[in-house]
Amino acid sequence: MVLNKRLPKKHKKIQLVTYLNADSVIADQFRTIRTNLKFLMEEKKSRVFLITSPGENEGKSTTVANLAVSIAQQKEKVLLIDANLRNSMLHQVFKIQNQTGLTDVLKGAISLKQAITFTDIGKLDILTSGPDVSNPTEILGSNDMASLLHDVADMYDIVLIDSPTILKSTETRVLANQCDGAVLVLHRGKTEMDKAVEAKRILDLAHANLLGVIINEK
Numbered sequence: 001m002v003l004n005k006r007l008p009k010k011h012k013k014i015q016l017v018t019y020l021n022a023d024s025v026i027a028d029q030f031r032t033i034r035t036n037l038k039f040l041m042e043e044k045k046s047r048v049f050l051i052t053s054p055g056e057n058e059g060k061s062t063t064v065a066n067l068a069v070s071i072a073q074q075k076e077k078v079l080l081i082d083a084n085l086r087n088s089m090l091h092q093v094f095k096i097q098n099q100t101g102l103t104d105v106l107k108g109a110i111s112l113k114q115a116i117t118f119t120d121i122g123k124l125d126i127l128t129s130g131p132d133v134s135n136p137t138e139i140l141g142s143n144d145m146a147s148l149l150h151d152v153a154d155m156y157d158i159v160l161i162d163s164p165t166i167l168k169s170t171e172t173r174v175l176a177n178q179c180d181g182a183v184l185v186l187h188r189g190k191t192e193m194d195k196a197v198e199a200k201r202i203l204d205l206a207h208a209n210l211l212g213v214i215i216n217e218k
């Protein structure tokens with residue numbers, strides 16, 4: 001899967017090209033990735049996918065947000081979860097609230113249904129990160145998170161999860177183990193080969209099901 005078209009570069013401003021310019025070449029590339037994922041879903045009955053990358057700023061959030069839109073445009077019921085509690089972005093990308101979100105659910109403060117935000121992009125729902133917590137590894141590695149993933153798998157056709165770097169954060173390893181599949185985003189020209197190999201090794205150690213690699217290029 002190659003995503004090789006340039007998006008205009010702005011500082012940490014993620015573009016929803018699949019929504020804003022659905023006829024573009026890059027939107028078409030997301031449709032190709034979507035088709036591949038759908039094939040895997042049907043083949044293996046998989047629903048919950050983690051998007052991660054070896055390092056920071058390699059395009060995880062950009063990729064997962066655009067992929068979620070692309071899949072929702074196909075009338076699938078999609079949940080996008082922002083599990084990057086260290087640098088959450090999805091509420092900014094979709095311009096939605098983040099006063100409440102995943103961390104509140106995991107703390108038992110509100111219900112899952114209360115925390116989910118609906119969008120007007122097909123049946124795309126978003127579970128934003130919620131307020132910052134001091135213990136992201138602990139909270140995402142909890143039994144409550146495992147049971148949340150179990151619940152959302154029953155509620156949606158597909159669940160996509162944004163996460164921090166796999167090499168630097170333990171919670172991503174735990175999440176990779178709990179998802180049906182993981183997709184690695186590699187940044188052409190930025191991700192070093194040894195880091196990509198190390199990321200794969202860690203996913204293997206976590207008994208994650210590595211579905212494929214998306215090459216991002218800007």
Ligand SMILES: Nc1ncnc2c1ncn2[C@@H]1O[C@H](COP(=O)(O)OP(=O)(O)OP(=O)(O)O)[C@@H](O)[C@H]1O
Nearest residue numbers: 007011012013014056057058059060061062217218
């Ligand atoms: N294909 C692309 N074309 C242009 N800009 C891009 C592309 N992919 C990512 N970017 C830009 O690079 C920056 C980092 O992207 P993004 O936030 O998606 O990475 P990330 O891996 O999620 O980062 P983090 O590790 O902080 O979670 C953002 O400013 C984003 O707009």
Ligand SMILES: [Mg+2]
Nearest residue numbers: 060061084089
């Ligand atoms: Mg990100």
